[in-house]
Amino acid sequence: MTAEIISIGDELLIGQVVNTNASWLAQQLHALGISIHRVLAISDNPDEIRTALDDAFSRSDLILMTGGLGPTRDDITKHALCEYFGVGLVIHEPTLAWLRKFFASRGWQLNETNRKQAEVPANCEPIPNHNGTAPGMWFEKNGKIMISMPGVPFEMEAMMENHILPRISSRNDSHYVAHQTIQTYGAGESYLMELIRDWEDALPANFRLAYLPQPGMVRLRISAYGKSRESAMEQIDRQIEALQGIIPEIIFGYDQDTLEEVVGKLLRQNNKTLSTAESCTGGYLAHLVTSVPGSSDYYFGSVIAYDNKIKHDLLGVSDESLRNFGAVSQQVVREMAEAARKRFGTDFALATSGVAGPAGGTPEKPVGLVWIALATPEITLTSRSMFGEHRGRNIRRSALEALNMLRLYLLKDL
Amino acid sequence: MTAEIISIGDELLIGQVVNTNASWLAQQLHALGISIHRVLAISDNPDEIRTALDDAFSRSDLILMTGGLGPTRDDITKHALCEYFGVGLVIHEPTLAWLRKFFASRGWQLNETNRKQAEVPANCEPIPNHNGTAPGMWFEKNGKIMISMPGVPFEMEAMMENHILPRISSRNDSHYVAHQTIQTYGAGESYLMELIRDWEDALPANFRLAYLPQPGMVRLRISAYGKSRESAMEQIDRQIEALQGIIPEIIFGYDQDTLEEVVGKLLRQNNKTLSTAESCTGGYLAHLVTSVPGSSDYYFGSVIAYDNKIKHDLLGVSDESLRNFGAVSQQVVREMAEAARKRFGTDFALATSGVAGPAGGTPEKPVGLVWIALATPEITLTSRSMFGEHRGRNIRRSALEALNMLRLYLLKDL
Numbered sequence: 153m154t155a156e157i158i159s160i161g162d163e164l165l166i167g168q169v170v171n172t173n174a175s176w177l178a179q180q181l182h183a184l185g186i187s188i189h190r191v192l193a194i195s196d197n198p199d200e201i202r203t204a205l206d207d208a209f210s211r212s213d214l215i216l217m218t219g220g221l222g223p224t225r226d227d228i229t230k231h232a233l234c235e236y237f238g239v240g241l242v243i244h245e246p247t248l249a250w251l252r253k254f255f256a257s258r259g260w261q262l263n264e265t266n267r268k269q270a271e272v273p274a275n276c277e278p279i280p281n282h283n284g285t286a287p288g289m290w291f292e293k294n295g296k297i298m299i300s301m302p303g304v305p306f307e308m309e310a311m312m313e314n315h316i317l318p319r320i321s322s323r324n325d326s327h328y329v330a331h332q333t334i335q336t337y338g339a340g341e342s343y344l345m346e347l348i349r350d351w352e353d354a355l356p357a358n359f360r361l362a363y364l365p366q367p368g369m370v371r372l373r374i375s376a377y378g379k380s381r382e383s384a385m386e387q388i389d390r391q392i393e394a395l396q397g398i399i400p401e402i403i404f405g406y407d408q409d410t411l412e413e414v415v416g417k418l419l420r421q422n423n424k425t426l427s428t429a430e431s432c433t434g435g436y437l438a439h440l441v442t443s444v445p446g447s448s449d450y451y452f453g454s455v456i457a458y459d460n461k462i463k464h465d466l467l468g469v470s471d472e473s474l475r476n477f478g479a480v481s482q483q484v485v486r487e488m489a490e491a492a493r494k495r496f497g498t499d500f501a502l503a504t505s506g507v508a509g510p511a512g513g514t515p516e517k518p519v520g521l522v523w524i525a526l527a528t529p530e531i532t533l534t535s536r537s538m539f540g541e542h543r544g545r546n547i548r549r550s551a552l553e554a555l556n557m558l559r560l561y562l563l564k565d566l
Numbered sequence: 567m568t569a570e571i572i573s574i575g576d577e578l579l580i581g582q583v584v585n586t587n588a589s590w591l592a593q594q595l596h597a598l599g600i601s602i603h604r605v606l607a608i609s610d611n612p613d614e615i616r617t618a619l620d621d622a623f624s625r626s627d628l629i630l631m632t633g634g635l636g637p638t639r640d641d642i643t644k645h646a647l648c649e650y651f652g653v654g655l656v657i658h659e660p661t662l663a664w665l666r667k668f669f670a671s672r673g674w675q676l677n678e679t680n681r682k683q684a685e686v687p688a689n690c691e692p693i694p695n696h697n698g699t700a701p702g703m704w705f706e707k708n709g710k711i712m713i714s715m716p717g718v719p720f721e722m723e724a725m726m727e728n729h730i731l732p733r734i735s736s737r738n739d740s741h742y743v744a745h746q747t748i749q750t751y752g753a754g755e756s757y758l759m760e761l762i763r764d765w766e767d768a769l770p771a772n773f774r775l776a777y778l779p780q781p782g783m784v785r786l787r788i789s790a791y792g793k794s795r796e797s798a799m800e801q802i803d804r805q806i807e808a809l810q811g812i813i814p815e816i817i818f819g820y821d822q823d824t825l826e827e828v829v830g831k832l833l834r835q836n837n838k839t840l841s842t843a844e845s846c847t848g849g850y851l852a853h854l855v856t857s858v859p860g861s862s863d864y865y866f867g868s869v870i871a872y873d874n875k876i877k878h879d880l881l882g883v884s885d886e887s888l889r890n891f892g893a894v895s896q897q898v899v900r901e902m903a904e905a906a907r908k909r910f911g912t913d914f915a916l917a918t919s920g921v922a923g924p925a926g927g928t929p930e931k932p933v934g935l936v937w938i939a940l941a942t943p944e945i946t947l948t949s950r951s952m953f954g955e956h957r958g959r960n961i962r963r964s965a966l967e968a969l970n971m972l973r974l975y976l977l978k979d980l
Contacts, residue, residue: 162776162787163776163778163787164589164592164605165592165596165601165602165603165604165605166592166593166596166602166745166787167588167589167590167591167592167593167594167596168589168593168747168778168785168787169589169778170584170585170586170589171584171585171588171589171605172584174581174585174607175578175581175582175583175584175585176581177581178578178579178580178581179580179581179582180581181581182579182580182581187579188579188580189579189608189609189614190579190606190607190608190614191578191579191585191606191607192604192605192606192607193588193604193605193606194603194604195603196776200603200604263756263760265756265759266756285756304779306954306956306959331580333582342677342679342680342699345679346677362576362577362610364577364582364583365718371582373576373577373580373582428870430849430852433853434852434853434855434856434857434861435844435849435850435851435852435853435855435856435868435870436849436853436856437849438844438848438849438852438853438870438872439847439848439849439850439852439853439961441848441849442848442849442850442870442872442961443848443957443958443961445923445924445925445957446925447848447872448872448873448926451872451873452872452873452875452876453869453870453871453872453873453876453880454849454868454869454870454872455867455868455869455870455880456842456849456852456856456867456868456869456870457867458852458856458861458862458865458866458867458868459862459865459866459867459910461866461911462866462867462910465909466867466869466880466909466910495879495880496873496876496880497875509859510859511859511860512862540720542720543857543859544857545720547853547856547857
């Protein structure tokens with residue numbers, strides 16, 4: 153089964169909204185072994201929609217369309233679909249009943265605009281939307297499937313998970329390609345390529361390897377084609393085992409694993425606790441740690457000492473260190489980590505202090521310079537990094553570097 | 567001038583990477599008054615690239631292509647373009663010189679893989695890449711422009727800003743459409759629509775209005791077609807002035823304004839300072855505040871009291887309040903805000919305490935319940951919100967709600 157995605161909305165074409173729906177949908181289909189040919193974004197325009205649908209029906213078995221189903225007047229997908237299929241709109245009673253319930257439960261009146269949400273093209277099978285007011289619509293044409301869904305991500309996602317993916321899955325009988333993503337931290341793209349060159353050269357002919365760099369990380373995507381998903385996955389497992397022998401510390405996880413999840417798991421497994429003291433990362437390190445559900449089991453908290461006075465008052469960093477070495481220094485970041493460990497009563501503490509930019513750099517301490525410390529029961533480790541000029545990226549890379557420092561310690565020294 | 571965007575990379579089609587490049591490019595072209603027809607993502611496949619180029623050249627004057635120019639072996643765009651234009655690869659000496667300098671400055675050896683980055687199709691004009699190793703490529707065919715750029719966002723962005731946008735701008739002579747985005751907080755899509763219905767109904771025929779909902783916010787995009795950008799923009803300004811009279815508190819900014827920037831500006835203008843005390847937002851509120859360059863001028867820091875003991879030890883929340891009312895309560899969040907204000911010595915302090923989920927909910931305090939407090943020199947305000955079930959969204963909405971509380975206070979009471 154081959155598929156494509158059509159995303160509708162002027163907001164996508166003027167760059168106001170990033171098309172996260174398309175990547176989420178692609179992930180889901182990919183997990184079912186369905187390959188996506190194309191992802192297309194077009195405007196809220198009936199002609200564009202018609203052309204895109206003609207094209208897509210000529211190439212693919214499954215078309216997923218999002219957007220343009222809201223109650224407001226700029227949303228025209230439903231009318232365009234009626235025209236395309238040559239049908240009219242009909243009231244879908246179960247949807248109308250759901251709308252009445254949805255509005256009543258919130259103490260709102262069902263107005264005329266909302267009532268129109270229960271109208272669907274006569275040839276479609278409506279798909280319930282438990283998180284909003286616009287139902288999805290399942291169309292079939294010459295054995296091919298076209299599904300139109302709202303553009304609001306969590307409405308669309310619930311619809312896919314509960315209704316659409318199970319049905320698509322049962323109808324899919326394509327050949328198999330298995331993928332695995334390997335998450336790496338600590339080696340740039342070119343350096344990583346050198347490290348694993350011999351392994352890559354020896355990959356069998358039915359394999360494919362892609363490098364996907366991100367700030368501070370490179371993801372490797374390994375794909376294998378096979379007679380069954382199981383045989384392809386087995387081959388991939390063997391290759392990954394070999395790769396782990398070559399870059400054991402650089403691989404931190406697989407698929408959607410994040411550094412914060414991996415560190416959380418290691419802390420939990422070892423029954424250890426963590427706190428943080430942040431300057432340049434300004435809460436982002438704590439945010440990454442606490443974005444993991446259940447993190448309150450091992451994470452106690454943070455002092456964000458953005459102001460130097462706070463570094464002294466709340467963390468007890470010595471005035472001498474601040475005066476003699478400055479806030480961005482090995483001495484101060486070490487004192488921050490040790491103080492956090494003590495004040496929060498945790499096994500470990502991570503601290504960051506750096507020049508995130510764009511302003512605040514000096515010749516000795518340029519934008520991008522970041523000190524990180526890890527206080528442990530035995531020893532306090534520090535590291536110095538030189539990142540780039542982009543504030544957001546410097547903040548993210550500092551937080552990742554700190555997490556990775558803890559990860560390596562938990563792997564090696566516990 | 568009409569344009570389209572072609573993004574190349576299997577990672578886009580399996581949903582591993584979100585196509586932020588496309589939205590950034592669309593924004594930039596849009597700002598020049600160039601309309602984008604389509605954004606297309608296709609795989610690293612020469613046939614797909616050829617078909618997409620043929621289609622795009624038949625429709626548009628300008629084609630921006632990203633991806634597939636890295637040094638690793640899965641990147642095939644350059645070879646596909648040679649085939650498409652029927653030319654060979656040639657060494658571009660200035661690029662080779664730049665590569666030597668780039669590698670030497672980092673103390674690295676220039677290897678054979680990197681040297682290949684200096685090869686470009688014979689018919690293109692190379693575009694310098696000051697942030698990486700792969701140059702961009704400018705092609706012309708029958709008066710139409712096609713530009714191929716690396717997929718790494720900051721390399722592509724610098725290339726666009728420094729070299730490509732100025733040249734495109736000087737060649738563009740299309741008709742004019744002006745847009746303005748209005749950022750709102752505090753009213754859902756349907757409710758906002760009711761509030762501004764009369765105003766919307768009275769918009770002139772050359773206007774268009776789009777609702778772009780996000781968790782907690784709705785952006786309104788207003789567009790007007792006109793003889794010149796100036797006349798269209800003037801008409802928009804008049805309409806926005808009228809709208810401000812209808813929903814003055816709900817509009818918090820325009821275009822790319824964020825709540826954290828707006829709050830930062832208000833604090834700076836009033837010469838006031840801020841600290842935070844976070845529980846359920848776990849550092850995300852501090853992160854939003856400190857993501858604004860220069861925020862250290864008005865933001866002193868935060869205590870992230872994820873653990874109840876920390877709420878007591880570092881913030882001095884009373885054991886009685888924690889015992890009698892629980893951490894997620896009006897009493898505790900109030901004490902947190904007041905303690906932060908005092909300990910950090912700031913004019914204002916914001917505090918959050920809630921059940922982010924997915925676990926931890928009870929019948930009395932379900933997932934999504936969030937208390938927020940704002941301590942000011944005069945009074946401490948509190949608010950209770952009931953968000954949803956999604957951890958990430960609850961964290962974000964809580965932080966936004968806190969920022970908006972401070973924004974409204976700064977607007978009204980100072």
